[in-house]
Each structure stands twice: as structure tokens, then as C-alpha cells.
Amino acid sequence: MSGTISALLYLVSSVCFIMALRGLSSPETARQGNLFGMVGMVIAIGTTLALPSVLSYETIILGIVIGGAIGAVIARRIQMTALPQLVAAFHSLVGLAACFVAVAAFYRPEAYGIGQTGAIATSSLVEMSLGLAIGAITFTGSIIAFGKLQGLVTGRPLVFTGQHPLNAALGIAVFVLIGWLIADQNPTAFWLIFAVSLALGFLLILPIGGADMPVVVSMLNSYSGWAACGIGFTLENSLLIVTGALVGSSGAILSYIMCKGMNRSFFNVILGGFGGETAAAAGGPGGDRNVKAGSxxxxxxxxxxxxxxxxxxxxxxxxxxxxxxxxxxxxxxxxxxxxxxxxxxxxxxxxxxxxxxxxxxxxxxxxxxxxxxxxxxxxxxxxxxxxxxxxxxxxxxxxxxxxxxxxxxxxxxxxxxxxxxxxxxxxxxxxxxxxxxxxxxxxxxxxxxxxxxxxxxxxxxxx
Missing domain, CATH: 3.40.50.1220 (TPP-binding domain)
Structure with a gap:
């Protein structure tokens, strides 16, 4: 398939994704939005598989079969009440996928057209490291969100002394390490970015209480989109860039809407969520206060x-x-x-x-x-x-x-x-x-x- 045709098909797919977001903005058009999304994804996958850069269809087909089987089983068995934790789990996989692509591109840059081994272009290193960091934060953050929603982790805010300074220090460390990677292309810097970002993902979501979980879910959705966008630049894939930007920006807008609905700022949520499950009041219903119970x-x-x-x-x-x-x-x-x-x-x-x-x-x-x-x-x-x-x-x-x-x-x-x-x-x-x-x-x-x-x-x- 020529570059012109693939670019045109990617454009059509991008338009389908935009129409999908438009449709999903209203319950009346949600089904139509889902249909646009499915059509766009079919076009995107078909176009990608037809590119001359594909080396092994056997591996791809094996991945589709395994992933498709797992997805089909989950889709049939999942209860509607468990959708929030399912969404959080999916976000973690998007983040992990971005990390895997970053690792592959770092160790085999010639396969991605971003340079030879040991000589990766500076712009590609910036894109790769940002995708790696955001992907790692999304991965571990989504795991904690899943645990809280599933009841495996308490819904109460888990806070400790020095938490915010530690998070700030880790955030600064990520950017310092990115600078080291760009300057030296040192594998140690690469893996330290990954490790520090994993820790930051845990520490960012743990202190957020249950009442803020709707904001967290939309926020992680945004993170996963920006991770995909960063990796799209690394792969020089226009569709991945557009799709990641759509997901990232829509998730960010939704987070803003959710924060507005709670009269809380985004930073207020991130820097210290509130709420968690508590036991019933002592002394039975209402404690010492009277309530009117009916049948x-x-x-x-x-x-x-x-x-x-x-x-x-x-x-x-x-x-x-x-x-x-x-x-x-x-x-x-x-x-x-x-x-x-x-x-x-x-x-x-x-x-x-x-x-x-x-x-x-x-x-x-x-x-x-x-x-x-x-x-x-x-x-x-x-x-x-x-x-x-x-x-x-x-x-x-x-x-x-x-x-x-x-x-x-x-x-x-x-x-x-x-x-x-x-x-x-x-x-x-x-x-x-x-x-x-x-x-x-x-x-x-x-x-x-x-x-x-x-x-x-x-x-x-x-x-």
C-alpha cells in the first residue's frame, strides 16, 4: 500500500473517531457513535496491516486471537455494575502498551526509522521518554484505581507525612532523567524513568478518596490518550497521534466537567482527595438522632x-x-x-x-x-x-x-x-x-x- 493511500485511509479513520466522540456525547446518539468508532478502528487496523513495514503476520494474528478471546470472555461475563473497574483496567493496558512500544523503539530504533542503534534522534528521545513516563504513570495509577473500585484497596484516602513533597520530588526526577536520557542515551536513565514513573502512578492515586473516583477515571483516560499520542510521534504514525490527542483532550475536558460538578479544582483532587467508606453510625440507624422509617x-x-x-x-x-x-x-x-x-x-x-x-x-x-x-x-x-x-x-x-x-x-x-x-x-x-x-x-x-x-x-x- 502506498503512503498516499494509507494517509488517506488514516484520515478517514480519524474522522470516524471524531464522529464517534460526537455521538457518544449524548445518549440518543451513543449507538451511532459506537458504530463510527468500530468502523474507524476496522479501517485503522486494516490499513496498518497492509503497510509494507509489517514483518510477521503470524505474530500479529496470534496476538489478535489471544487478545480477542480474552476480550470476548470479559465482555460476556462483566456485570454492568463493574464497568468502572473494567474501564480502569483497560486504561492500565493502554499505559503498559505505550511502555512496551517505548522499550522496543529504544532498543531497536532502526526498525522504527528513528535512527540507528546508539544514535536515536533527539526529538524521538523526547517523544519516547514522555510516552514511557505517562504510560508508566497510567499503568500503575489505573491498577490502584481498579483496586479501589473493586474493593481490593480501601476507598479511604491513604495519606502520609511528606506525601506531596515526595510526589513533587519524583515528578522533578522524571524530567531530570529525561534530560539525562536525551543527553547521553543511557539505558540506565531509560529504566529509571520507567521505575520512577511507576512509583509516581501509585503515589498519585493512593491518596485520592472514593468520592473523587469519577474524576480519577476520566483523568486516567486522558493520561492513556497522551501516552498513545507520545508513542505515535515515536512511531511516526499520524493516526496514533490524532487518536491519542482526541482521547487525551476529551479525557481532560471530561475531568474538568467532573471537577466543576463537584466544585473542586483538578489540582485539589490530585493533591488530596476526600472520602472513603465508613461504618454505620453507632447505636443503629441514626445513632441518637431520629429518622422516619417506612415500608x-x-x-x-x-x-x-x-x-x-x-x-x-x-x-x-x-x-x-x-x-x-x-x-x-x-x-x-x-x-x-x-x-x-x-x-x-x-x-x-x-x-x-x-x-x-x-x-x-x-x-x-x-x-x-x-x-x-x-x-x-x-x-x-x-x-x-x-x-x-x-x-x-x-x-x-x-x-x-x-x-x-x-x-x-x-x-x-x-x-x-x-x-x-x-x-x-x-x-x-x-x-x-x-x-x-x-x-x-x-x-x-x-x-x-x-x-x-x-x-x-x-x-x-x-x-
Missing amino acids: AEDAAFIMDNAASVIIVPGYGMAVAQAQHALREMADLLKSNGVQVRYAIHPVAGRMPGHMNVLLAEANVPYDEVLELEEINRDFAQTDVAFVIGANDVTNPAAKTDPTSPIYGMPILDVERAKTVLFVKRSMASGYAGVENELFFRDNTMMLFGDAKKMCEEILKSLE
């Missing part, structure tokens, strides 16, 4: 006699896999003349768009799913706010308590509804480790139990 029958009666209901899903829905039962409950309410809508907070769940994905899986109509800015004013005119596991994003302390770690974070104003029905297993605080003042409001009724079972019981009572 599924009570909730069914209240909602069946309401004119409007706004459902606020959170991670509790994801854990219980309650989205299908919730949709059936909502459908029955709608058939009884009740207006039902869904309110989505930008950081609900454990990754960006987590609730949207789960509701889409349950075939909830897109026009009923509204973002915070679109629906927040409507709570004051709503009869019932049905909160299913969305703890931190509904906590009034974010507006009233300056000492709270979530103070200033925009929340869904569910407390303004006439009645708040809150489905939760216990009185334990949310992932941010903050007690929810909403539990103790006069217009709140707590529905203790598994979210899926509660929705099913409400459904039976409505029938």
Missing part, C-alpha cells in the same frame, strides 16, 4: 397518589442491580398517570455517565433522563423524590455546612420535594465519608433494605 407499602401508597415523581439513582442502584426493577416500577406509575423523570448528578456512581449506562441498559427512555442543571429547579414542585442509593450528591450539608468536605459541591435539591423516599441498606455514610443530613429531615422517609428488593416490593404493592 414498601408506604412508599407505593405515597407515589401512587402523587402527581409527579423524580427518581434519583446512585451507586446503591448499581450495586443492587436494581435498574430493571426500577424501570418496571416507573412504568407502572406512569400507567397510573404519574409523571416520572430521572435526575442524574454528574458524579453519581463510580465513573462518568455510570447512571446513564445503567438506565440505558434497562431501556429507560432518554427523554426522561435529565441532568442536574435541567431538573434541579423542578424538585420544589415535585410531590416525591425517590432516591435510590445516591448519598453524597443529595446531601444538604454541601450547601449548609462550611466545615463539611463536600461543602460547595452542587447537589440535587431533593430536600425541596414534598416527600423524599430514600432507599438505603443502613445509615452508613456515603463514599465521601459524610453523614447525610437529608436522612433526618421531617419530609424524608427511609426505606431500609436492598434496592432491588425494595423496588420489587413496591412494584407488587402498586399492582
Whole structure:
């Protein structure tokens, strides 16, 4: 295949990826976006395999078969609730792949057209070392994020004295080592960049608490894109450069949006996250404070006699896999003349768009799913706010308590509804480790139990 044709096909593939990002920006066009992405990837892979620089199709086919088989098994077995940790795991593989390419290019530069052994072009060394560093940070950082999301590592911020100075020192060390590599092309410098960056990835994510995990996931997505972009320059592959830049920039923009949704700066998240799981308050539900507990029958009666209901899903829905039962409950309410809508907070769940994905899986109509800015004013005119596991994003302390770690974070104003029905297993605080003042409001009724079972019981009572 000639260079002109391959460049043209890479351009077509890049356009497909841009259209994929555009489609994925809205639930209504997400399927179309996925289709564009798949078409673009097929064109990209096909074009690359047709290049004259390919030396061994056997090795490539073996890798495709092994990787494809593993991916197919994971895709079929993975639960929708485990998507955040799956995304984090995929990010780690992207980072590791960038490291592997950097190693291969460093030891076999002639195979990549970046110079002869021991005489790599300076520009290529800069690109290679940056790709190696970002890839290593992405790899270990994503492993820690996976561990936190999977529950293998505590969701609490793991901090220690001197943590920030150590991270700063390691960051400076990476750039010093890059300068050494460029000046001397010393293999020791290369492997030290790799080792220090691996340590930096661990240390950057460990202190970030569970409440900041949506930002971390999008941030690591950005890192993986920039790692791929850097390696694209090393390989002189225009498509990898464009694709990496798209992923890197979109991840960075998404991180900004998530930070804005939490009223936190990006550096505030990186330099010290907040939140982690905590035990239930002592003395049972509510400790020494009174809460109003109700049953599924009570909730069914209240909602069946309401004119409007706004459902606020959170991670509790994801854990219980309650989205299908919730949709059936909502459908029955709608058939009884009740207006039902869904309110989505930008950081609900454990990754960006987590609730949207789960509701889409349950075939909830897109026009009923509204973002915070679109629906927040409507709570004051709503009869019932049905909160299913969305703890931190509904906590009034974010507006009233300056000492709270979530103070200033925009929340869904569910407390303004006439009645708040809150489905939760216990009185334990949310992932941010903050007690929810909403539990103790006069217009709140707590529905203790598994979210899926509660929705099913409400459904039976409505029938």
C-alpha cells in the first residue's frame, strides 16, 4: 500500500473517531457513535496491516486471537455494575502498551526509522521518554484505581507525612532523567524513568478518596490518550497521534466537567482527595438522632397518589442491580398517570455517565433522563423524590455546612420535594465519608433494605 493511500485511509479513520466522540456525547446518539468508532478502528487496523513495514503476520494474528478471546470472555461475563473497574483496567493496558512500544523503539530504533542503534534522534528521545513516563504513570495509577473500585484497596484516602513533597520530588526526577536520557542515551536513565514513573502512578492515586473516583477515571483516560499520542510521534504514525490527542483532550475536558460538578479544582483532587467508606453510625440507624422509617407499602401508597415523581439513582442502584426493577416500577406509575423523570448528578456512581449506562441498559427512555442543571429547579414542585442509593450528591450539608468536605459541591435539591423516599441498606455514610443530613429531615422517609428488593416490593404493592 502506498503512503498516499494509507494517509488517506488514516484520515478517514480519524474522522470516524471524531464522529464517534460526537455521538457518544449524548445518549440518543451513543449507538451511532459506537458504530463510527468500530468502523474507524476496522479501517485503522486494516490499513496498518497492509503497510509494507509489517514483518510477521503470524505474530500479529496470534496476538489478535489471544487478545480477542480474552476480550470476548470479559465482555460476556462483566456485570454492568463493574464497568468502572473494567474501564480502569483497560486504561492500565493502554499505559503498559505505550511502555512496551517505548522499550522496543529504544532498543531497536532502526526498525522504527528513528535512527540507528546508539544514535536515536533527539526529538524521538523526547517523544519516547514522555510516552514511557505517562504510560508508566497510567499503568500503575489505573491498577490502584481498579483496586479501589473493586474493593481490593480501601476507598479511604491513604495519606502520609511528606506525601506531596515526595510526589513533587519524583515528578522533578522524571524530567531530570529525561534530560539525562536525551543527553547521553543511557539505558540506565531509560529504566529509571520507567521505575520512577511507576512509583509516581501509585503515589498519585493512593491518596485520592472514593468520592473523587469519577474524576480519577476520566483523568486516567486522558493520561492513556497522551501516552498513545507520545508513542505515535515515536512511531511516526499520524493516526496514533490524532487518536491519542482526541482521547487525551476529551479525557481532560471530561475531568474538568467532573471537577466543576463537584466544585473542586483538578489540582485539589490530585493533591488530596476526600472520602472513603465508613461504618454505620453507632447505636443503629441514626445513632441518637431520629429518622422516619417506612415500608414498601408506604412508599407505593405515597407515589401512587402523587402527581409527579423524580427518581434519583446512585451507586446503591448499581450495586443492587436494581435498574430493571426500577424501570418496571416507573412504568407502572406512569400507567397510573404519574409523571416520572430521572435526575442524574454528574458524579453519581463510580465513573462518568455510570447512571446513564445503567438506565440505558434497562431501556429507560432518554427523554426522561435529565441532568442536574435541567431538573434541579423542578424538585420544589415535585410531590416525591425517590432516591435510590445516591448519598453524597443529595446531601444538604454541601450547601449548609462550611466545615463539611463536600461543602460547595452542587447537589440535587431533593430536600425541596414534598416527600423524599430514600432507599438505603443502613445509615452508613456515603463514599465521601459524610453523614447525610437529608436522612433526618421531617419530609424524608427511609426505606431500609436492598434496592432491588425494595423496588420489587413496591412494584407488587402498586399492582
